[in-house]
Amino acid sequence: MMGQTAPMREAAKHAILILGALIVIIPFYVMVSYSLKSPREIESNTGGFFGAQAPMVDEYCVKVGNPKEDCLETPVIFNYSQAIKKAPLFRYLLNGVIVTASIFLLQVLIALPCAYALSKLRFWGREFVFSLVMFCLLIPVHAIALPIYIMLAKIGLTNTYASLVIPWTISVFGIFLMRQFFMTVPDDLIDAARMDGMSEFSIVWKVMLPTAIPALLAFAIFSVVAHWNDYFWPRIVITGDRDLYTPPLGLREFQGDADGSMWGPMMATATIIVTPLLVVFMLAQRRFIEGITLTGMK
Amino acid sequence: MAVSSKNTGFWFVAPAVSLMFLLLIAPVLVAAFLSFTDYSLGNQGFSWVGLENYIKMFSRSTYSKMISASVTYVLLVVPLSIGLGLGAALLINSVRHFGDFYKTIYFLPVMAALLAMAIVWEFTLHPTIGLVNETLADGCGAWTETVFSFGWIPGIDGGQSWYSKGCQDSFPLWFGDKSYSMGTVAFIGIWQAFGFNMVLYLAGLTSVPRELYQAAEMDGAYRAWDRFRLVTWPMLGPTTVFVVTITTIRSFQVFDTVEAITHGGPSKSTYVMMYAIYEKGIQQNLMGIGSAITLVFLVFVLLLTLVQRYFVERKVHYA
Known part of the structure; x- marks a missing residue:
């Protein structure tokens, strides 16, 4: 049967x-x-997936006073070139890279020594610090956006890279994750390093860091995905200065100004913003899924 | 352990501890403090208003709509995204081929910027030229209408079905109609979250020992459902507790879809808490009421986590 x-x-x-x-x-x-696709194909829902790619007239180019023949363009080229020309898209992407990279580096710089101390050193107040970490795990940073915003505004930091990075420099989750990992590292390894005359400081960066690469990679994936895609925080602290826009913020502004004819370029922008992470994910799928589950399982 | 480590330990945790106080503990206290004032950014002073902000929150209809929007969203997204995540995990785990392929596809929405995808969904669900409504309209009068109006089932009047009515009249405005808006926003939330839950369940499934299934079968659990009920589901207990908590906390924090598409409307049907905090605090500079919402939000999250800890301690663990 x-x-x-x-x-x-x-x-x-x-x-x-x-x-x-x-x-x-x-x-x-x-x-x-x-x-x-061209705007007409989008509106009439024709052309299949790729569109007919028949040359279309760039209305704006005609309005500026060019003859119609000079304003003919293939839809795909029109859409992607508009995406780049209408807004400083590369600047946004660069900002995204700067912000996510700075956040991750600072998080590691602050979390790693703390995680090492919590797992391998004995000092007064260690239990207190660990309970503090456990308590802070309960506080979602997005939820306390208002007071952080007020604090940043009071010291005049809104509309700066610093305001995009500072609130995320402390990752209690990162500390917790790395501490759990360091607990599994044998003490002998550290004692041997001490025998060799290494300082505690260089033990963190030259002994612990290399052993922690898998956990660190998982944390990197977690951190980069979260901050590349974050829209809430940039929306709050970046109000006017386009030069500081991160990719999601740039796309949102595009949506704000776009009329129907700009749908193609807007979708081109969305494609450019979403693709990098998806491509990296496809290439290193196993790592990504492991990373997300590892960081998810606490 | 070396004597010097006393001081070293202190210096190693000092930056992290100061930042925790500065960026996590202090803001909670500041919010608590401001929630009893009428503070606005740029004003010199502020005055105490006592519990006024909280009284407003529990008396004005705007805020009761806010709470009900957030709760509705959570109640839609949590069970459905977990159910679908679990279903997908079980199916993927049981098929012989292409499991990894489905896993990749289902995980894509987790990686994609939610804001970008929200804007794409807005196009896709555009009332007149969106792909969804166009496809629905194309099916009118054809075999699809006959099938999906369910008139072929005895006892059902096909003409009165959702689909046929849509064909005669018009298909929903989705985000523009308050009876659909919350469901549609929640749909995007489910679409985005279930892949994440699926991956966690797949990880949970790998830890279920094979022998348990054989043992259950020997004891008479011949049907797949029995094996699921007796072995898989209890063994997934810890995963489920975790998945429920993280999905709930994340759903409470929904913002991108609401800000980009509905702005809390129509008639406050999607006015979720994070959007309310943003609108009151940042856009209208009403820091007092914004802080009060923040505090209520934090209490929700705290309660949820305590419930989770309770369940974890009650040993949902069977392993």
Whole structure:
């Protein structure tokens, strides 16, 4: 009996999974497809996935006073070139890199010595510090945005890179994760390093850091994904200065000004912003999923 | 251990501890303090208003709508994204081929910037030219209408079905209609979150010992459902407690979709707490009431975590 039902059952499972996959894919399909099509094709929902790529007239170019023949462009080129020209998209991407990288480096710089001390050193107040870490794990940083914003505004730091980075420099979660990892490192390793005359400071960076690479990589994935995609915090502290926009903020401003004809360029912008992480994820899938689950499982 | 480590330990934790006080503890205290005032940024002073902000929160309809929007969102997203996550994990775990492929696809929304995807969903669900409504309209009068109006099931009037009515009249405005807006925003939340839960459940499933299934089968659990009920589900207990907590806390923090698409509307149907904090505190510079909402928010999160700890200590662990 099993022999007959198993293939059917297997097929049914795949049918459900494929249906789910199609629904999950819809917005990605729309995003990439719209970024390739002309406004007319978008509005009439024609042209399939790639659009006909018939040359279209750039209305703005005509308005400026150029003859129509000079303003013909292929939709895909129009969309992506507009995405870059209308807003300083590369600047946004660069800001995204600067901010996520600074956040991660500072988090490690502050969390690693603390995690080492909590797991391998004996000192007065250690239990207190550990309970403090456990308590702070309860506080979502997004929730206390208002008081942090007020504090930053009082010292005149809003609209700076510092305001984008400072609130995230302390990652209690990072401390906790690294401490758990360091607990598994044998004491002999550290004692041997001490025998060799290494200072505690260099033990952290030359002995502990290299052993902690897997955990650190998981934490890096967690941190970079969270801050590259974060929209709430930049929205709050960056109010006017376009030069400081992070990618999601840049896209949101684009949405604010866009009329119907700019949908193509907007989707091109969205594609450019979303793609880097997705590509890295596809390349290092196993690591990503392990990283996210490891950091998720606490 | 070396004597010098006494001081070293202190210096190693000092930066982290000062930052914890400065960036986590102090802000909570500041928020608590400001929630009893009418402070605005830029004003010289402020006056004490006592419990006024809290009284407002529990008397004005705006804030009761806020609480109900947040709670509705959480109650929609948490069970559905966990159910789908678990379902996907079980299916992927049991198919012979392509499991990794589905896993990759389902995980994509977790990696993509929610704000960008919210804007794409807004296009996709555009009332007139969005892909969803166009596809629905294309199906009108064709075999799809016959199938999905369910008139072929005895006892159901196909003409009165959701689909046929949509064909005659028009399909929903999704974000623009207050009876659909919350459901639609929650749908995006579920779409985004279930892949994350799936991955956690897949990790949980790998720790279920094979022998338990054999033992259960020997004891008469022949049906898949029985094996799930007797072995898989109890063994996934710790994962479930964790998944529920993290999904709930994250759902309470929903902001991107609301800010980009609905702005809390129509008629406050999607006015969730994080958006309220942003609107009151940042946009309208009403720091007093914003802080009061912050405090209520923190209490919610604290309660949730305490409930989680309680469950963990009650040994949801069977291993």
